Amino acid sequence: MIRTKVKADTEVANGTVSAIVMRARGITKHYGATHALKGVDFTIKRGQVTVLFGENGAGKSTLMKIMSGIESPTSGTLELDGEEISLKNTIDASQQGISIIHQELNLCANLSISDNIFIGRDITGRGGTIDRASESEAAGAVLKHLEEDLSPDTLVADLRLGQQQIVEIARALASEARVLIMDEPTSALSGNEVVVLFRVIRELKAAGVAIVYISHHLEEALEIADRVVVFRDGALVAEADRADVDLNWVITRMVGRAADDLKFELREDYGDVALSLRDIKIVDQMNTSRLAVDGLDLDVRAGEMVCLYGLMGAGRTELLEALAGRLPIVNGSVTVLGRSVVDETVGDRIDLGMTLVPEDRQRDGLIPSLSVGGNIALSSLKAFVKGFWLRKRQMTDAVNNGIRDVTVKTESEAASIDSLSGGNQQKVVLARVLLTTPHVLLLDEPTRGIDVGAKAEIYTLMTREARRGLAVLFATSEVGEALNAANRVVVMSKGQIVGEFDPRKTTREQLMVASGETAARGKAGAR
Amino acid sequence: MSATQAEPKKKGLITVRGRSIDVGGILLEGRAFIALIVLIIMFSMLSDTFLSYSNVLTMSKHVAINAFLAIGMLFVIIKGGIDLSVGSTLGLTGIVAGVFLQGWEIDSLNVILYPQVWVVILLALAVGTLVGWINGYLITRFEVAPFIATLGMMYVARGAALLISNGKTMPRLQGSPELGNEGFDILGVSRPLGVPMQIWIMLVLAIIAAFILTKTPFGRSVYAVGGNERAAELAGVPVKKVKIRAYMISGFCAGIAGLVTASQLTSAIPGSGETFELNAIAACVIGGASLMGGRGTIRGVLLGAFVIGFLNDGLVNVGVSSFWQTAIKGVVIIVAVIIDQAQQRIKSTKNAAIAAASGSSASQTTEISDQTAVKGG
Known part of the structure; x- marks a missing residue:
């Protein structure tokens, strides 16, 4: 090189x-x-x-x-x-x-910093063996250049996130590209x-x-x-x-x-508090020494659309997944319609009326081996069980209603889920969630990876459900969506709520500044 | 779980807990060694013959066979796979050696070939390595899950051994001076310096394997692929090649085990090595290898092989019924994995504590979550 x-x-x-x-x-x-x-x-x-x-x-x-x-x-x-x-x-x-x-x-967490820097372009000495001394010395030099006081022999698993990123940088530098x-x-x-x-x-x-x-x-x-x-x-x-x-x-x-100029019809008169969060703390699963969400309070009322806006790593996904029951909540209370759900399983929370449309549709939202109908019915199978049997006809009717309701473009309910476009796949997830007759709808980046037209359709469906009385809490990192499709925008940064905005009186710039997107790093330098 | 993990960190009990963890940590690190010592003490108290010269000789032969398989298996397990075919490969390579030692008839030429012993050994090892290559090729080229691919090859290799031998044992492999093919029994019967040849082979194999794993770029690639396959690939590691080679090493080691087994009995049995793959996996796991990949050492695997071997033979020696032996072995394996999980958990807690303490001054411990949250933002 x-x-x-x-x-x-x-x-x-x-x-x-x-x-x-x-x-x-x-x-x-x-x-x-x-x-x-x-x-x-x-x-x-x-x-x-x-x-x-x-x-x-x-x-x-x-x-x-x-x-x-x-x-x-x-x-x-x-x-x-x-x-x-x-x-x-x-x-x-x-x-x-x-x-x-x-x-x-x-990075390979099971290897040292120096191993990670030189893997794939090993420095070899006599007999083709790894020259660990030279590698360690070279890695040490790069780390020193980056003013990072770390031994090159430290295991990557023992590093905090920022230091791991330094190792990534060190690796690129050592390649002399x-x-x-x-x-x-x-x-x-x-x-x-x-x-x-x-x-x-x-x-x-x-x-x-x-x-x-x-x-x-x-x-x-x-x-x-x-x-x-x-x-x-x-x-x-x-x-x-x-x-x-x-x-x-x-x-x-x-x-x-x-496309951002689309305005959605939102309800102004909200009902009672449907979802109430108090002092929520969630441990970061990637790095258990920090909190992904740190002391968060929030109320969402029936009929209200609340947007969680923030950068990647702000804690939005962790919050929504913990609410759905996928991540443990260390501390704090979650109540749905006045009932505490902290100790309930994912399935119980769905029964109680709170359910999540996950961020990664392919990985967490759909089961690729099931048909469109199978995916839609998945969360509400219990409703169609009689004795030992699944009442197929009743289920198919319900599924077809769902397909019509959210306008999924599919040949039939028996079609393969892979035959649908991203937007229609997302509608399938929505149909499944709505079939459980929820009171609180959680959505994580509901329009990720789908085209502009389908984005508008998804939001039209979401706002329709809000008008029907659902409490909707959705996360997005697109400013346009935050400003156009919500009654209230809650900005998260570093696991905490850093500001609440009325979208009608807020500019894009204000939101971006609040989320830290354009703000100077300020205190971040404190050591 | 996370709740209990998060608590001590926040309270800053790091030093207190750190000290108590360290004692436990040392016990955990050396658990295979401790288990071995405990087994030896226990069995030697229960049985007068356990530590007798002849019994130790017998046991070490059993240990060696398992260690051959386990050393090869370790490469596969570190890269994040599994090889269920090694027991069958052991049987097949023994039969291949048997066929050549008894004389390979080529009907069309009307001759019988009697290759020299070293040629036979090379041929048998080549067959073992070939089985490994097929495993690796199936897994990388056709993306068959390692469990399935090697399960299939387990049956294929066993079937091949039965077909070649017609299901019969091939006796009298010591060869004869007239044919110039004697000496096969050196591998399994001879005792240089009073120590069985198996143990010498095991030591050499272990040293070479440890050298490959720790000193060569290939060894590091095996750990990298098992640790984070995507990262390894993006770093330029030829992931598929590494995987295929790991299976080839496993097949090669199974070949050694097959040769030694056949030599020990001076006869090749098509059914030999059945369920040995499970003992090999158990030795790896007891020795601290992770079936998730990325972790494991030759030293640990050797200890694991000794634990499994001594446990087996010790139970026989003290007269425990074979039904109980099977059940006890199962319990030991499960306990080993539970301890391993506990060790990993303690380690990650410890890391969290270290990360928390890296705020350098004591007053900062309370701000840990803030500080890291900022950096994570």
């Missing part, structure tokens, strides 16, 4: 290589019916930090996965130094000098660690490395940017030099879209 870099340097000195290191031409990517990228042209320049902005699902991460060989494009080409390349896998990419820091941590992609590298870092990372990025830039940087912290990203690129709905919508733009420019281009 070192050799490649030196070669590139000399070629630049000789003027044989242009400033553009890597180029993507007309990249499209389809996942089933979803078009994640719609013909993107994108360039990365030597010695520059290119920052990508865009909401969740805008296509940034997908493009980066394609450029680093993790996924292959449906169509379009990649060029490196003007030559077309095809990346079959990450090994290919790293041999070409392209390295990526993944959004989600990809000339194209370095950083997808949300700072999500778990403290303020000081971010400062150090930025210093390192500037050094890499000076050494001629091309860097792509993605972050939800807009101001932080602008601080390090040389060039700014904005994605929306799978397309590159704007591109400019950092000097020519400001935060407002970025936000306007990130959000402004027609």
